[in-house]
Amino acid sequence: MTQQPFSKLGFVDKLLIVKPYLIVFFIPILFTLLFGYVMGPVYVQGVPFAIYDMDNSETSRSVVDSFYDCPTFKITQDYETTDQLEEALLQSDIYGAVIIPEGFGNDIQNKRGAEATVLVDGTNFQISNNLQQFATTIFTMAGASIQMKYLEAGEMTPKQASDSVLSLNIVSRNVYNPGLGYIYYLMPGLLGIFIQQSYLAVAPNAVIETKRSIRKMLMLSDTEKIRGSVASLTEQLLAFAGLSTISYLLSILILHYSYGFPLNGSLGLILLLQFVFIIDIAAMSIVIGTIFEMGVHVVQFTMFLTVPSILTCGFGWPEFMMTKLFAVIVKSVWPLYYYVIPLRNLLLKDADFSVIQSYIFGGIIFGAVWMVIGCFLFYNKVNMLRKLNIALDD
Amino acid sequence: MRDRLNDVLLSFIFFKTRHPNLVMSLLMFLIIPVASSLILGYEMRTDVASRIPTVVINNDNSDFSRTFLDYVNESETFDIISYVDNYEEAEDMMFHDKAFAAVVIPENFYSDLQNGKSPVILTLFDGAQMSVVTYSKNAMTEILMTLKAAYMMNIFEGKQSVVPEQVMHQVMPITTVTRLLYSPTRSLRNFLLPGMLAGIVQVALAISGAEAGFKKQKTRIPFYMHSLPILHWSIVGTASMLLTLGVQWWLFGMPHRGDMPGFVIFTFLYSLTIVGLGYCIGSIFPDRAFCSQASCILVLPTTILGGYTWPLIAMPPAIQAVARCLPFTYYGDTVRNVFFKPLQFHHMADEMFFMVKFFVIELVLLALIKLWKQGLHGSRVTALNGSAGADTKAAGVGTAENDKTEVMQS
Numbered sequence: 001m002t003q004q005p006f007s008k009l010g011f012v013d014k015l016l017i018v019k020p021y022l023i024v025f026f027i028p029i030l031f032t033l034l035f036g037y038v039m040g041p042v043y044v045q046g047v048p049f050a051i052y053d054m055d056n057s058e059t060s061r062s063v064v065d066s067f068y069d070c071p072t073f074k075i076t077q078d079y080e081t082t083d084q085l086e087e088a089l090l091q092s093d094i095y096g097a098v099i100i101p102e103g104f105g106n107d108i109q110n111k112r113g114a115e116a117t118v119l120v121d122g123t124n125f126q127i128s129n130n131l132q133q134f135a136t137t138i139f140t141m142a143g144a145s146i147q148m149k150y151l152e153a154g155e156m157t158p159k160q161a162s163d164s165v166l167s168l169n170i171v172s173r174n175v176y177n178p179g180l181g182y183i184y185y186l187m188p189g190l191l192g193i194f195i196q197q198s199y200l201a202v203a204p205n206a207v208i209e210t211k212r213s214i215r216k217m218l219m220l221s222d223t224e225k226i227r228g229s230v231a232s233l234t235e236q237l238l239a240f241a242g243l244s245t246i247s248y249l250l251s252i253l254i255l256h257y258s259y260g261f262p263l264n265g266s267l268g269l270i271l272l273l274q275f276v277f278i279i280d281i282a283a284m285s286i287v288i289g290t291i292f293e294m295g296v297h298v299v300q301f302t303m304f305l306t307v308p309s310i311l312t313c314g315f316g317w318p319e320f321m322m323t324k325l326f327a328v329i330v331k332s333v334w335p336l337y338y339y340v341i342p343l344r345n346l347l348l349k350d351a352d353f354s355v356i357q358s359y360i361f362g363g364i365i366f367g368a369v370w371m372v373i374g375c376f377l378f379y380n381k382v383n384m385l386r387k388l389n390i391a392l393d394d
Numbered sequence: 395m396r397d398r399l400n401d402v403l404l405s406f407i408f409f410k411t412r413h414p415n416l417v418m419s420l421l422m423f424l425i426i427p428v429a430s431s432l433i434l435g436y437e438m439r440t441d442v443a444s445r446i447p448t449v450v451i452n453n454d455n456s457d458f459s460r461t462f463l464d465y466v467n468e469s470e471t472f473d474i475i476s477y478v479d480n481y482e483e484a485e486d487m488m489f490h491d492k493a494f495a496a497v498v499i500p501e502n503f504y505s506d507l508q509n510g511k512s513p514v515i516l517t518l519f520d521g522a523q524m525s526v527v528t529y530s531k532n533a534m535t536e537i538l539m540t541l542k543a544a545y546m547m548n549i550f551e552g553k554q555s556v557v558p559e560q561v562m563h564q565v566m567p568i569t570t571v572t573r574l575l576y577s578p579t580r581s582l583r584n585f586l587l588p589g590m591l592a593g594i595v596q597v598a599l600a601i602s603g604a605e606a607g608f609k610k611q612k613t614r615i616p617f618y619m620h621s622l623p624i625l626h627w628s629i630v631g632t633a634s635m636l637l638t639l640g641v642q643w644w645l646f647g648m649p650h651r652g653d654m655p656g657f658v659i660f661t662f663l664y665s666l667t668i669v670g671l672g673y674c675i676g677s678i679f680p681d682r683a684f685c686s687q688a689s690c691i692l693v694l695p696t697t698i699l700g701g702y703t704w705p706l707i708a709m710p711p712a713i714q715a716v717a718r719c720l721p722f723t724y725y726g727d728t729v730r731n732v733f734f735k736p737l738q739f740h741h742m743a744d745e746m747f748f749m750v751k752f753f754v755i756e757l758v759l760l761a762l763i764k765l766w767k768q769g770l771h772g773s774r775v776t777a778l779n780g781s782a783g784a785d786t787k788a789a790g791v792g793t794a795e796n797d798k799t800e801v802m803q804s
């Protein structure tokens with residue numbers, strides 16, 4: 001069959017040819033735009049929270065007012081029994097509640113010590129930590145103001161009382177991500193996944209196509225064409241790498257200009273990281289493309305890698321919390337570890353080479369080893385298939 | 395030895411080539427989800443952030459500050475890995491990911507405390523490692539509040555001459571009893587895994603739907619027959635989901651407090667919606683691989699868009715509206731809740747009703763797709779009849795057969 005020139009092909013045929021390049025280029029950008037927008041608000045605010053004030057004294061109302069003033073909470077006072085509260089928590093209508101018992105104000109007035117109960121739905125880690133932290137702060141502040149009154153009544157000057165109460169306080173600073181914005185924490189990891197998945201969506205398929213054509217050529221012992229085929233695969237992988245790199249840089253710029261993501265780290269290091277990762281992921285593409293015979297199955301298999309790879313790469317669950325053996329295995333079988341963690345360090349911490357060098361060298365070793373394994377597997381697989389004489393067409 | 399290995403490999407390749415769909419189904423519904431559940435369960439078996447590498451600058455070096463640091467080190471949460479002399483060294487360790495938290499005790503801390511000068515302990519957390527920070531901040535606050543209570547007792551007893559029976563009430567005028575319901579350990583594993591594992595299985599559901607839809611794309615069958623592959627893969631998907639989540643329960647001690655029969659039905663309904671979605675996609679596009687890709691691209695982002703990790707209430711209103719139309723929004727939330735909350739059947743009723751509505755809409759959509767495809771097919775038949783009817787009759791070949799071939803090629 002003679003091949004038509006590209007310009008004379010129909011729209012659908014043209015689209016099918018350029019589809020892999022469009023995927024590699026546009027997927028990271030589109031998903032960066034989408035998820036940047038999703039996590040744009042940065043902080044969790046307006047969490048449905050109930051207050052059940054059985055006391056309704058001046059003291060309890062001042063505590064309730066503090067909850068209303070805190071933007072983290074979206075207060076409702078619709079519940080009038082603890083059973084109703086528990087049912088609302090069960091249904092996730094609210095994520096927490098404060099119960100102020102009867103006699104709360106009176107107990108404080110008479111220095112008998114009052115008790116309030118804070119209920120927090122612990123199933124959502126993000127929300128429960130926020131709620132607990134802010135509720136504790138509000139009650140600590142309320143407690144401190146009462147303590148000061150007690151101390152002043154006991155012949156301390158207001159200054160002495162204030163100093164005593166404020167002693168032993170903690171001042172907490174979050175470095176590199178001061179507001180603990182979720183977008184700042186998660187986006188480097190997600191960007192790594194977008195780059196990985198878009199590359200894997202196309203590169204292993206190119207390997208399969210090459211494997212198929214080489215197998216046919218081996219039957220004809222046409223070594224010249226085999227070399228040409230391998231060269232064509234290399235060109236394709238390089239073209240994907242180039243587009244992926246442009247897409248990666250554009251995605252970082254989108255994050256910075258559209259969503260206020262910090263843009264630190266030198267461009268050279270950001271590119272070096274991408275360069276090493278592309279070699280790694282190209283090596284894995286050769287391995288995957290060698291194992292599978294059908295393009296559609298590769299597409300299906302690679303889609304499964306998204307969730308396990310991000311959860312095991314040390315991004316969300318840090319390396320120091322893994323067993324040593326597990327960490328070694330993770331770093332040996334998949335390269336995302338060498339990419340997303342240093343990328344986060346570069347963008348958030350303005351890391352220099354000394355910080356990311358272990359990841360860079362690790363990534364280079366990973367790529368070199370897996371590239372050799374991939375090429376070896378590829379060569380053996382083609383020979384095996386020739387022996388089996390299996391039709392490989394989809 | 396090498397020949398034997400080659401033989402085994404050859405047999406495997408031969409089997410894989412003969413039965414590609416069986417191998418892929420096993421891979422998608424059994425091997426990948428169950429292996430992921432085992433691997434992730436093993437990885438996260440410590441549940442929460444513990445032994446967080448912590449660096450200390452103790453400029454005070456009094457007994458009191460050492461006692462405080464002992465408390466910190468003895469807690470499960472922190473592991474003091476180094477004592478350094480200045481702030482820069484501590485920051486450098488955090489910069490190089492050697493420490494994720496730092497405690498700075500100022501000079502003359504204890505003497506200032508005694509003289510009522512309110513000294514302050516500074517704690518630093520690496521905000522880039524948020525999953526660690528959110529947990530460690532609460533733990534550090536708890537340690538300090540305990541110590542502060544002891545200190546305030548001394549003040550009240552010593553300087554205020556309050557009798558010991560009353561001192562506690564004045565030190566802590568408001569006691570807050572915090573009850574972390576359902577997951578008291580604030581387990582990161584419990585927070586992440588149920589939904590993430592469901593996210594892995596939903597990829598299998600979407601792909602199997604797309605594959606089934608693609609296979610039936612060119613066959614003319616009564617409409618109700620399309621429901622058979624959807625049902626088939628939904629049952630397989632339900633079994634896979636239960637097995638994958640069951641691994642967490644059986645091997646890693648994850649509780650399941652909700653109503654299990656209700657959850658099984660809910661999982662089946664959810665599987666129907668995702669397989670149905672894949673089936674619709676598979677019925678539209680002529681490229682098999684693209685059908686799989688498109689269905690996965692539709693379902694994969696829902697693990698985040700559905701508010702599973704980043705809460706729905708924190709998203710922009712437009713995204714919240716979209717998220718409320720996604721099956722995973724309801725399933726992700728329920729799958730976590732059913733493990734940790736004593737959910738009854740009626741608690742899942744609204745979510746189940748949503749799944750039913752979603753599936754009915756998919757069926758209507760599928761019917762429209764089929765009508766549209768039939769329309770395309772009909773117009774092609776007419777065109778072919780008009781142009782080549784006479785020739786084909788002369789050649790003794792039925793036009794319908796030709797149409798079929800043409801449509802297949804297209």
